[in-house]
Structure formats: C-alpha cells, structure tokens
Amino acid sequence: MKTEKALEVLDRMRLPNGAYTASxxxxxxxxxxxxxxxxxxxxxxxxxxxxxxxxHALFDLFKAYEWKIDIHRFQPPIYLFEYIHSRYSTDLKEMHVEWGHAQNDAIGAFLWGVGEGYRSGQRVIRDEKDLEIVQKLVDYLECLQYWQAKDNGMWEENMELHASSIGACVAGLHAVKILVNVKEELIRKGEETLRFLLPRESETKDTDLALLSLIYPYRVVDRKTALKIIGNVSNKLERKHGVIRYEHDQYYNQGSEAEWCFGLPWLGLCYLEVGQVNQAIHYIEKTANIIPENWEVPELYIGGANVPNGNTPLAWSVSLAYIFMERMGKVNTKKAIT
Structure with a gap:
C-alpha cells in the first residue's frame, strides 16, 4: 500500500502557525x-x-499562558479551567467552554516529545525561554503531585487516577531530565504508582486502549507488563473496524461501543515493540481495511452502525496508520512467518 498520500493528508491539516488541527x-x-x-x-x-x-507552536502557546503555569507551580488547580487547557482554537487561544482540561498525560506527552525530539536532532529548543517553559511544566507536574492526582485522562472523561496519564508523565520527565532539573524522586513516585495500578488503567477500568501508549511510544513498562496490556486490549477491546476505548464506552454508541480506527495500527506497533513480529503481521491487513484510498482515516466507526463518524480524517489516525504500514513495509514478512 502506498503511504505517500498519508503525508499529503497531514499537510492539509497543518496550520500556518505550525500546529495541526485534530480533524x-x-x-x-x-x-x-x-x-x-x-x-x-x-x-x-x-x-x-x-x-x-x-x-515551537506549542511552546508559544505555553508562553501565552505562562501566567497560569506560574500560579500552579505553587498552588494546585482546583477547578477544571485552572488546569493547563487541553484544547485550543486554531489560533492557539483557550476555548471558553467547560471541558475536561485535567489531562496530565498531555503535559507528559509534550515533555516526552521535546526530549525525544531533541535526542533525534530536532531543533525543538530555540532559546533559554523554551528551556524555562520546560522547567515550569516539570514544576507544574510536581505541584499537581501527578503520581497520585486524579485527572480526566486521555479520553477527557471522569476524574480518576489513570495509569496512562501517570505513565505519560513518567516518560516525559525521563525525556527532559537531560535538559532541565528533574528530581529523581518525581520519576520514582510515578513508577511506584504504575507498579500498583498496572495492568489496570484505573479503579473503574481493568483495561483501556490508552494503556497502549505506555508501550508505544513511551516505552515505560517492562516486557511482562507490556504483554499483559497488549493481551488484555486485543482480547477484550479489539473489534473489526478498530479498538473500543473501554467496555461500556458511550461515545458514539448506538448499540455497542465505538471502534477507534487507530487502535489497530497501534496494536501492531506495540507487537513490534515487544519483538512479536509474527503477531504484528496480522495487523497489516486489519489496518489496510480501515485506510480508504485517499488515506483520510476516520476517528472511529460508530458502534452498532458500522459507518465512520464525521471526524474524518483524524490526524492521529492517519499518523499511526502511516507509521505502522511504513515499519511493516521494511520487515521481511516471509522470514518472520517462518
């Protein structure tokens, strides 16, 4: 399958300021x-x-709301609007609509992307001010006591202690400790909570699609835990057109849980992370089946309706499908099968 169109789709979603619209x-x-x-x-x-x-666009966003970060480096947010917002307009302004903004994983994800990008030769850090923002975000997570803080999680829903959020923060702190001051205690406390929670996602969810992030891209769990997570997600949540986020999910539920398209390539990428190439091969066809000719991969298939929803293309879906198909194109599948 030709993957060039995927990058063309992503280019159409790229904004003049360098950020991307979700869909x-x-x-x-x-x-x-x-x-x-x-x-x-x-x-x-x-x-x-x-x-x-x-x-750079995200750094500029954080600079615009640095006053808020400064407050909550020392005083934990109480109301949702006090948290660093998770969603913005295309000109990177806060949306004055009530939202589940307590998403610690988003801050962890940003820090991870900065640190890993820097290691890969990306010029993500422009000046001392960017480094100052990184340090302040580390301080923000410390003030939150992220390792025991309930948040809305990756899916922006009820406030719980989410393993996927804690894992993102652990990954982010690890990634930037070469750039700014990160107390080892901050990372250790997050790792201890993960050992207590995993392989569960939270008190109410024994498994969740979000847990795959701890394997790819964050790589913060050991092989034994990774295999448990992959097995639980595959056995309990995988469906024909994608992976449901968790059992009894009501988002786009018309008789059954919505099937998220990026879940299939994500599972494939996780199998590659743990070296199970034979298992990953099974996801080539599964992923190809949710990629249309124009590469406008949907967010999800509506549960019970067997049709995509309107959030098409979803940038995240296009990205994970592209990465997985590219990586599998480089694998000697015949050798792997034998």
Whole structure:
C-alpha cells in the first residue's frame, strides 16, 4: 500500500502557525496538545521542519499562558479551567467552554516529545525561554503531585487516577531530565504508582486502549507488563473496524461501543515493540481495511452502525496508520512467518 498520500493528508491539516488541527471536520477543527504529539511522530527520527514548528507552536502557546503555569507551580488547580487547557482554537487561544482540561498525560506527552525530539536532532529548543517553559511544566507536574492526582485522562472523561496519564508523565520527565532539573524522586513516585495500578488503567477500568501508549511510544513498562496490556486490549477491546476505548464506552454508541480506527495500527506497533513480529503481521491487513484510498482515516466507526463518524480524517489516525504500514513495509514478512 502506498503511504505517500498519508503525508499529503497531514499537510492539509497543518496550520500556518505550525500546529495541526485534530480533524478537518467542524466538530474537531481544534488543536489538542496530545493530538499534535501523536500527529508528528512520523517526523521524529530525523530533523524535520514539521516536527520542529509543531513544537515551537506549542511552546508559544505555553508562553501565552505562562501566567497560569506560574500560579500552579505553587498552588494546585482546583477547578477544571485552572488546569493547563487541553484544547485550543486554531489560533492557539483557550476555548471558553467547560471541558475536561485535567489531562496530565498531555503535559507528559509534550515533555516526552521535546526530549525525544531533541535526542533525534530536532531543533525543538530555540532559546533559554523554551528551556524555562520546560522547567515550569516539570514544576507544574510536581505541584499537581501527578503520581497520585486524579485527572480526566486521555479520553477527557471522569476524574480518576489513570495509569496512562501517570505513565505519560513518567516518560516525559525521563525525556527532559537531560535538559532541565528533574528530581529523581518525581520519576520514582510515578513508577511506584504504575507498579500498583498496572495492568489496570484505573479503579473503574481493568483495561483501556490508552494503556497502549505506555508501550508505544513511551516505552515505560517492562516486557511482562507490556504483554499483559497488549493481551488484555486485543482480547477484550479489539473489534473489526478498530479498538473500543473501554467496555461500556458511550461515545458514539448506538448499540455497542465505538471502534477507534487507530487502535489497530497501534496494536501492531506495540507487537513490534515487544519483538512479536509474527503477531504484528496480522495487523497489516486489519489496518489496510480501515485506510480508504485517499488515506483520510476516520476517528472511529460508530458502534452498532458500522459507518465512520464525521471526524474524518483524524490526524492521529492517519499518523499511526502511516507509521505502522511504513515499519511493516521494511520487515521481511516471509522470514518472520517462518
């Protein structure tokens, strides 16, 4: 399958300021911090203007709301609007709509993308001010006591202690400790909570699609835990057109849980991370089946309706599908099968 069209789709979603809109649909024509981190993953391995300018846009966003970060480096937020917002307009302004902004994983994801990008030769850090923002975000996570802080999680829903959020923060802190001051205790406390929580996602969810992030791209769990997570997600959540986020999910549920398209290539990428190439091969066809000819991969298939929803294309879906198909194109599948 030709993958060039995927990058063309992502280019159409790239904004003049360097950030990306989550989708071209009216409902999702906004900027999410987390979505950008995942959207630019195809460009992380070698210096890329797309990667660098996306992070420069996010740095500029954080600078615009630095006053808020400064407050909550010392005083934990109480109300949702006090948290660093997770969603913005395309000109990177806060949306004055009530939202589940307590998303610690988004801050962890940004820090991870900065640190990993820097290691890969990306010019994500422009000056001392950018480094100052990184330090302040580390301080923000410390003030939150992220390792025991309930948040809205990756899916922006009920406030719980989420393993996926804690893992993102652990990954982010690890990634930037070469750039700024990160107390080892901050990382250790997060790792201890993960050992207590995993392989569960939270008190109410024994497994969740978000847990795959701890394997790819963050790589913060050991092989034994990774295999448990992959097995639980595959056995309990995988469906024909994608992966449901968790059991009894009500988002776009018309009789059954919505099937998220990026879940299939994400599972494939996780199998590659743990060296199970034979398992990953099974996801080539599964992923190809959710990629249309124009590469406008949907967010999800509506549960019970067997049709995509309107958030098409979803940048994150296009990105993960592209990465997986590219990586599998380089694998000697015949040798792997034998």
């Amino acid at each position: 071209l649909s009216e409902d999702y024509r906004f900027v999410w911090i987390r979505d950008i981190v995942y959207t630019v993953l195809p460009f992380i391995q070698s210096p890329s203007e797309h990667y660098e300018k996306a992070y």
